[in-house]
Amino acid sequence: MRRSRVLVHVLLALGALGMVAPFIWQFLTSLKTLHHATQVPPTLAPDWRWQNYAQIFDLIPFGQQFLNTVLMTGARAIGQVLFCSMAAYAFARLRFPGRTFIFGIFLSVLMVPPQLFIIPQYEIIARLGWLNSLPALIVPGLFSAFGTFLLRQFFLGLPVELDEAARLDGANPLRIWWSIMLPLARPGLVALGILTTIWSWNDFFWPLVVNNDPEKMTLSAGLASLQGQFMTDYPVLMAGSLLASLPVIAVFVVMQRQFVQGIAFTGTKG
Amino acid sequence: MAWIGRRAGALLGVAALMMATAACGGGDTGNDDPNAKVTLSYAVWDKNQVPAMQQLATAFTAENPNITIDVQLTPWETYWTKMKAAATGGAAPDVFWMNGPNYQLYATNGVLAPLDEKIAADKVDLSSYPQALIDLYTVEGKHYGLPKDFDTVGLWYNKELFDAAGVGYPDATWTWDTFKQAAAKLTDKSKGQYAIGANLSSAQEYQYNTIFQAGGSVISADGKKAGYADPATIEGLKFWTDLIKDGYSPDLKTMTDTVPLNLFESGKTAMYYGGSWNVAEFTANEYTKTRVAAAPLPKGVKSATVIHGLVNVVSAKSAHPDAAWKFVKFLGGRTAAEQLGKSGVIPAYNGTQAGWAAAHPELNLQAAFLDQVPNAVAYPISRNTAAWQELETTYLTPAWNQQKDVAAAATELAKAMDESLAKE
Numbered sequence: 229m230r231r232s233r234v235l236v237h238v239l240l241a242l243g244a245l246g247m248v249a250p251f252i253w254q255f256l257t258s259l260k261t262l263h264h265a266t267q268v269p270p271t272l273a274p275d276w277r278w279q280n281y282a283q284i285f286d287l288i289p290f291g292q293q294f295l296n297t298v299l300m301t302g303a304r305a306i307g308q309v310l311f312c313s314m315a316a317y318a319f320a321r322l323r324f325p326g327r328t329f330i331f332g333i334f335l336s337v338l339m340v341p342p343q344l345f346i347i348p349q350y351e352i353i354a355r356l357g358w359l360n361s362l363p364a365l366i367v368p369g370l371f372s373a374f375g376t377f378l379l380r381q382f383f384l385g386l387p388v389e390l391d392e393a394a395r396l397d398g399a400n401p402l403r404i405w406w407s408i409m410l411p412l413a414r415p416g417l418v419a420l421g422i423l424t425t426i427w428s429w430n431d432f433f434w435p436l437v438v439n440n441d442p443e444k445m446t447l448s449a450g451l452a453s454l455q456g457q458f459m460t461d462y463p464v465l466m467a468g469s470l471l472a473s474l475p476v477i478a479v480f481v482v483m484q485r486q487f488v489q490g491i492a493f494t495g496t497k498g
Numbered sequence: 499m500a501w502i503g504r505r506a507g508a509l510l511g512v513a514a515l516m517m518a519t520a521a522c523g524g525g526d527t528g529n530d531d532p533n534a535k536v537t538l539s540y541a542v543w544d545k546n547q548v549p550a551m552q553q554l555a556t557a558f559t560a561e562n563p564n565i566t567i568d569v570q571l572t573p574w575e576t577y578w579t580k581m582k583a584a585a586t587g588g589a590a591p592d593v594f595w596m597n598g599p600n601y602q603l604y605a606t607n608g609v610l611a612p613l614d615e616k617i618a619a620d621k622v623d624l625s626s627y628p629q630a631l632i633d634l635y636t637v638e639g640k641h642y643g644l645p646k647d648f649d650t651v652g653l654w655y656n657k658e659l660f661d662a663a664g665v666g667y668p669d670a671t672w673t674w675d676t677f678k679q680a681a682a683k684l685t686d687k688s689k690g691q692y693a694i695g696a697n698l699s700s701a702q703e704y705q706y707n708t709i710f711q712a713g714g715s716v717i718s719a720d721g722k723k724a725g726y727a728d729p730a731t732i733e734g735l736k737f738w739t740d741l742i743k744d745g746y747s748p749d750l751k752t753m754t755d756t757v758p759l760n761l762f763e764s765g766k767t768a769m770y771y772g773g774s775w776n777v778a779e780f781t782a783n784e785y786t787k788t789r790v791a792a793a794p795l796p797k798g799v800k801s802a803t804v805i806h807g808l809v810n811v812v813s814a815k816s817a818h819p820d821a822a823w824k825f826v827k828f829l830g831g832r833t834a835a836e837q838l839g840k841s842g843v844i845p846a847y848n849g850t851q852a853g854w855a856a857a858h859p860e861l862n863l864q865a866a867f868l869d870q871v872p873n874a875v876a877y878p879i880s881r882n883t884a885a886w887q888e889l890e891t892t893y894l895t896p897a898w899n900q901q902k903d904v905a906a907a908a909t910e911l912a913k914a915m916d917e918s919l920a921k922e
Contacts, residue, residue: 261784262782262783262784263763263784263785266760266763266783267760267763267764267785268756268764268766269764346583347582347583347586347587350583350584350589351586351587354587354588354589433576433579436572436576437580437583440541440568440570440572442571452575452576453545453572453573454545454573455545455573455574455575456545456573456574456778457543457544457546457775458773458775458778458779459546459779
């Protein structure tokens with residue numbers, strides 16, 4: 229009995245180490261010289277070059293890009309929760325002609341690889357005159373077919389009697405959505421919010437394509453610009469990436485329970 | 499997965515460019531007032547050259563106070579995908595960097611403004627640039643860009659390992675035979691040390707050079723037929739597969755895990771076929787800084803090195819074509835070239851290159867890279883270069899893995915490449 233528990237703990241500890249190893253490696257690399265970072269066979273020992281961290285702030289407008297990333301992530305998360313829950317409520321409860329058909333078209337969006345949207349989206353943004361701006365980062369991420377689908381399934385699981393009771397009391401659909409559905413759907417909304425946050429924070433390609441000015445870029449795109457064609461200073465890049473992932477790690481530590489529930493609930497991590 | 503993604507991306511890009519052509523009818527006729535305030539966007543992909551580009555932009559604005567330049571950096575990995583989106587969306591930068599493999603695709607799809615009339619009107623002398631570079635960027639007799647810089651390939655070597663093995667440093671007298679004799683002495687498997695990494699991931703640094711040295715070709719001059727069935731070309735490929743077979747190079751699997759550049763930078767290989775662009779890396783790395791130097795590539799039937807370079811091009815949809823041309827002309831001129839040479843790349847303008855080599859006399863750059871220009875052969879391209887470059891990797895991998903005879907692999911490659919070229 230005791231021995232098997234020890235075994236379980238050893239196994240779990242090994243598993244945990246395996247999961248944390250890339251972060252430890254990243255941290256150690258961020259403190260190495262370029263030579264030691266690319267050496268074969270690799271060495272573990274860092275050179276304690278803390279100046280790699282200082283260098284990030286000279287190379288890219290880190291503070292401004294951090295702010296852009298926070299604004300983009302926050303606005304997208306709030307927007308998706310709001311708009312997706314509205315659409316999801318309509319698809320789950322309201323009866324209107326062509327509902328199934330429209331929902332089918334909606335779902336078909338999920339079948340298309342997202343890369344295909346890049347060029348048309350770019351053209352739309354270009355014609356709106358929004359290239360190289362904060363709205364260009366935010367607006368295309370405000371809506372999501374996946375979020376709508378997720379919340380619709382959630383709403384379908386709620387008892388219809390609640391709606392009916394509210395309607396008898398004279399509540400209009402907007403009121404029912406706001407006062408009845410949203411409070412009940414909290415776990416689903418939190419899950420969607422968390423997924424959107426992770427996805428937006430990591431979103432790389434769209435911010436890179438649509439914005440040119442370093443002051444208008446997000447951290448993911450800004451860090452990518454540290455890669456040269458023929459030469460990359462990996463220790464500095466690692467230092468920057470580590471700084472960029474700290475906020476997500478902090479959010480995770482604070483909201484660990486919701487994270488795990490949310491991911492278990494949706495069965496995906498985005 | 500990444501491979502599939504890249505391939506899908508390439509197809510998407512081609513489709514997008516064709517849409518772009520269909521969408522753009524007549525070209526814009528720019529602003530007539532030469533003194534109106536104008537801002538030009540200038541897209542570049544190398545972070546390390548951004549400071550130099552900013553300096554050139556400032557110098558240009560000093561001469562032309564009404565034109566300011568906005569230098570925009572997109573990292574190499576995503577530059578072309580972004581460019582395709584921008585070109586299709588009609589929002590390509592006014593002026594941007596263009597390379598050989600992408601040139602004909604963009605030029606023949608109407609994304610680039612033809613410059614011949616302007617070159618003639620302003621009497622820009624194209625013989626101021628290496629001929630091979632001008633050839634590379636001539637498509638159907640037309641020019642769409644002015645050369646910015648170029649690079650050639652040389653033999654980098656680790657002096658410490660040469661000293662330890664008692665082998666004399668490589669120089670212009672080296673032939674393939676000298677190279678192989680040295681390779682045998684420089685290989686010490688007990689220490690995990692090899693003479694060189696015979697990789698297949700970068701034809702420009704590896705097999706294209708030896709193909710040309712053997713007197714072979716990659717693609718015919720008219721860009722319609724593959725050169726891989728030519729016995730001379732096969733000799734050029736055999737140079738590399740023999741190195742693996744004889745054990746002077748790690749096998750392909752090892753080099754997939756650790757790229758030859760890192761092996762060389764860790765003292766695990768004594769030599770490295772690399773470009774002039776490696777100067778930046780080798781002088782920044784604490785290990786190579788004091789240990790490496792360069793020499794010309796060993797001679798086969800003849801001397802040859804692959805030359806490639808960039809041109810500055812003007813978007814066909816630029817709202818300010820005249821200002822954009824003025825900037826491109828400035829960038830292609832002697833003053834700009836002299837400044838560019840100080841930033842670590844070889845300027846394309848003839849007679850301005852010596853400064854680049856003089857910055858690191860200990861590396862022997864003049865002999866290794868600049869003196870080779872008369873022997874240089876242009877980087878092979880066609881209208882859809884990416885399509886057959888992928889075939890090269892696919893068909894040659896079994897030969898590099900020693901699973902297939904080189905001649906058989908090359909002959910099959912020639913057939914597949916001919917089919918690909920027929921579709922262009």
